[in-house]
Amino acid sequence: MDDSVVTAVQQRLVNQYQRMLSQVETIASNNDVEAVHRYRVSLRKSRCLLAIFADELANTPAATLAASFKQQAHVSNAVRDIDVFIAAVDIPMIIDYLLQQRLLLQQQLRQRLGDLQRERQLCLSCLLLPWPTTAVTLSAAVATQLQQLQQRSIAASKLAVSTGKDKHWHKLRLLIKAQRYLIELCLDNHHSDASLWQQRLGEFNDNCNQLQFLTDLPLQPKRLQRQLRKLTKRLKQQKKQQKRELTVLVEQELTKKDAFGLKLKNSS
Incomplete structure (x- = not known):
């Protein structure tokens, strides 16, 4: 029932x-x-x-x-x-x-x-x-929400590509994660095929958090400062590369008929 x-x-x-x-x-x-x-x-x-x-x-x-x-x-x-x-x-x-x-x-x-x-x-x-x-019912509500999340993910991905702003990439990450959680928590014996998006957007989010952490650090001894500057430079380069790769992934995804509709896999 x-x-x-x-x-x-x-x-x-x-x-x-x-x-x-x-x-x-x-x-x-x-x-x-x-x-x-x-x-x-x-x-x-x-x-x-x-x-x-x-x-x-x-x-x-x-x-x-x-x-x-x-x-x-x-x-x-x-x-x-x-x-x-x-x-x-x-x-x-x-x-x-x-x-x-x-x-x-x-x-x-x-x-x-x-x-x-x-x-x-x-x-x-x-x-x-x-x-x-x-x-x-739960099934009716889930079906409606999955459709809405898919449409919102498409809109968020286009905005992220057009603006390149971190906040729009983070919004896309949260929307895809919401789809994944909705499927895994509310559809028995199913899980979502979101591993690629989860990995790439998660790595980008971690990078942003790490750069913010370094920005907020109090002044450190000179020897450590040099190492921190090197690390900051490396993280910024990684972030640029991550955005380029995410842009390519989004452009490929948007060519699909069911773009950002996470595929369901039976777990039973």
Whole structure:
């Protein structure tokens, strides 16, 4: 039986939020990089569902939860960004510096997670309360949203190519990710064929975050400054190349009849 979209989405939100909660203790007790990643992924999927089905969830606590989930995700941004940076850097002096910064950021994250304990309890209570349902079924809502996301992805890709602005490439990344999450969370036994786009746009986003991190760094000793300048130059060159490659990929994709319609694969 096809559930009401509200009932189905609420159940998926509960599952994702409980997965996130299971990572909080791990983050609090050790420096597990993957625990931070899993914490963020669960919140990201939850926020994605809330955004996609905002209209269908209008008479529920969805808007309040979305604001809280954003806050809970934000506290982990700095730690995750530096984790990705450490994995990408091959200069020992910079790696040592980043590891020192990571310890400080990890301490801040633990403190902020502790401050949000009451917030998490309230969110879980809201998720477990009965929500008013609607006659719209999950399958009907998913079909509509996939079509809309595809059209928005086409428009975003054209804008990214024409302007070359980072924010438009990031918008395309988020739209493709929304399609992928929608398929994987709401279509049983299916997953999306989004690996190429996910990899390329993800690498571009990581590069942008790393350049911003370097821009925001306080003044460092001269020896380290030289290494940081070299790294910044290399990242800027990589970013230009990534944009060129993404432009070619978009132009190729737009020639297809079903452009930016992620292919479904049966996982059973």
